[in-house]
Amino acid sequence: MASTQDYLEFVLDLLSEVPEVTHRKMMGEYILYSGDVIFGGIYDDRFLLKDVPATRKAFATEQIPYDGAKPMLLVDSEDPVRIAQAIKAMFPQLPKPKVKKPRETK
Numbered sequence: 533m534a535s536t537q538d539y540l541e542f543v544l545d546l547l548s549e550v551p552e553v554t555h556r557k558m559m560g561e562y563i564l565y566s567g568d569v570i571f572g573g574i575y576d577d578r579f580l581l582k583d584v585p586a587t588r589k590a591f592a593t594e595q596i597p598y599d600g601a602k603p604m605l606l607v608d609s610e611d612p613v614r615i616a617q618a619i620k621a622m623f624p625q626l627p628k629p630k631v632k633k634p635r636e637t638k
Contacts, residue, residue: 534560539577546579546607549616561597568629571619572604573597580604586621590614 540555540562547553547564555562555574562574572581575597581587583594587605594603609615 533576535562535574535577540574543574543579546610546612546615547619549612550619566619566623569623569626570629571622571626572607575604579607581607581619582622582626584622584625586625587618589621590618 543562543564544553544555550566552565552567554565556565561576563570564572564574570582572579574580575595578595578597580595580597581591581604583603583605591605591607591609593606593608595606597604607615
């Protein structure tokens with residue numbers, strides 16, 4: 533089941549306190565970014581965050597976003613401030629985006 537546009541809009545409202553939130557639709561689901569860092573996603577109308585120590589302190593329910601994926605943590609709050617605090621705390625614990633090397637031209 534793909535996630536709905538209505539649920540995406542609901543989650544984006546919850547993320548109003550998080551800077552530079554963007555999303556990308558992928559195979560019916562949504563990947564969530566702040567700047568160029570992936571911090572979570574929406575899978576089957578579930579708002580999930582990457583599982584790092586900072587988010588584990590705030591949200592403890594593990595969910596598998598899709599078959600074969602690493603567990604993520606279900607956001608079980610509708611408090612934008614609480615959610616933003618957890619996401620901001622997780623940034624230092626997330627991997628930095630890989631720098632793409634420019635393609636060589638022949």
